Amino acid sequence: MSKTATVDRDPPVVRVRGLRKSYPGTENAVLDGIDWDIPRGRVIGLLGRNGAGKTTLMRCLLGLLPVDEGEIEIFGEPMDEPRGERLHRIGFVPQTFDLFKWMRVGSYLNFTAAFYRHWNRTLENRLVDNWGLDRRAKIGKLSEGQRQKLAIIRAMAPEPDLLVLDEPVASLDPQTRAAFMNELIDVVRHYGKTVILSTHITADLERAEADIALLDGGRLVLEMPLAELRERIRKVELTRACGWSEPPEVAGALSSEVAGTRLTLIVDQVGDAQLGAIAKQYEAELSVERITLEDAFVALA
Numbered sequence: 497m498s499k500t501a502t503v504d505r506d507p508p509v510v511r512v513r514g515l516r517k518s519y520p521g522t523e524n525a526v527l528d529g530i531d532w533d534i535p536r537g538r539v540i541g542l543l544g545r546n547g548a549g550k551t552t553l554m555r556c557l558l559g560l561l562p563v564d565e566g567e568i569e570i571f572g573e574p575m576d577e578p579r580g581e582r583l584h585r586i587g588f589v590p591q592t593f594d595l596f597k598w599m600r601v602g603s604y605l606n607f608t609a610a611f612y613r614h615w616n617r618t619l620e621n622r623l624v625d626n627w628g629l630d631r632r633a634k635i636g637k638l639s640e641g642q643r644q645k646l647a648i649i650r651a652m653a654p655e656p657d658l659l660v661l662d663e664p665v666a667s668l669d670p671q672t673r674a675a676f677m678n679e680l681i682d683v684v685r686h687y688g689k690t691v692i693l694s695t696h697i698t699a700d701l702e703r704a705e706a707d708i709a710l711l712d713g714g715r716l717v718l719e720m721p722l723a724e725l726r727e728r729i730r731k732v733e734l735t736r737a738c739g740w741s742e743p744p745e746v747a748g749a750l751s752s753e754v755a756g757t758r759l760t761l762i763v764d765q766v767g768d769a770q771l772g773a774i775a776k777q778y779e780a781e782l783s784v785e786r787i788t789l790e791d792a793f794v795a796l797a
């Protein structure tokens with residue numbers, strides 16, 4: 497049996513149906529009908545503009561926020577049934593880590609490890625050393641980035657099957673960010689773990705060849721592997737000497753911008769033949785570029 501067939505038969509790690517969530521006193525639902533299946537062994541990059549509802553969605557998935565409607569299953573079981581066993585298999589890095597300020601780094605890690613049946617000391621030690629954390633430092637005196645490192649180590653050391661990280665890299669320096677992304681890619685590739693990561697740093701998701709989930713208007717408006725997104729959404733330049741007083745209407749164009757003689761389009765599912773025909777009609781030179789995730793995000797969100 498092929499590996500793909502085996503993976504496809506696995507139930508999704510996360511299964512969401514018809515999830516709705518609004519906050520008291522607000523008119524519109526923040527999450528307005530989310531359906532989502534997350535397979536095992538992938539990095540999922542959750543993208544969305546500020547206030548799109550990424551934190552709300554993550555907290556609902558983990559049972560930290562009550563939902564108005566809908567079903568959530570994690571590892572094939574309803575999330576509304578609290579089960580200690582399942583919680584051991586989930587790691588969470590919240591957007592801000594503000595607890596245990598009086599404790600020292602080393603004591604905090606020992607204290608936390610005691611709650612877990614499984615805690616990888618080798619991984620803990622490696623990350624603490626590589627990321628330059630001082631075990632004797634008081635948590636309250638750490639910088640934001642250092643606290644973020646600690647929160648990540650605390651979430652990764654139990655080697656959870658599902659790791660949910662809410663903007664974990666915002667305060668990390670580029671070296672630590674790169675090292676952290678490598679750790680994530682490693683646990684996903686070699687140990688089949690599943691990672692949901694919300695971030696505004698699209699380059700990190702490119703490095704991880706993540707699956708992209710885009711939240712907009714309370715819904716997941718796009719959900720696909722990055723490679724598929726690059727095939728579907730492309731950046732096209734049409735150049736002609738006389739410029740573009742009236743840019744052409746192109747079905748499938750998500751955005752268009754004229755700069756001098758060049759018209760730049762971001763297009764969704766527009767084939768080569770169609771682009772060739774437009775170039776011929778307007779006597780323009782055509783070039784198609786590989787799109788960055790950031791360009792795609794700006795055009796789509």
Ligand SMILES: Nc1ncnc2c1ncn2[C@@H]1O[C@H](COP(=O)(O)OP(=O)(O)OP(=O)(O)O)[C@@H](O)[C@H]1O
Pocket residue numbers: 519520522526544545546547548549550551552553
């Ligand atoms: N406790 C709350 N009470 C009322 N409204 C809230 C509450 N928490 C969040 N919201 C609102 O819900 C919406 C979604 O917020 P959320 O924090 O989930 O977005 P986000 O996508 O994570 O944003 P960011 O990228 O800025 O972190 C926002 O409009 C926010 O103001």
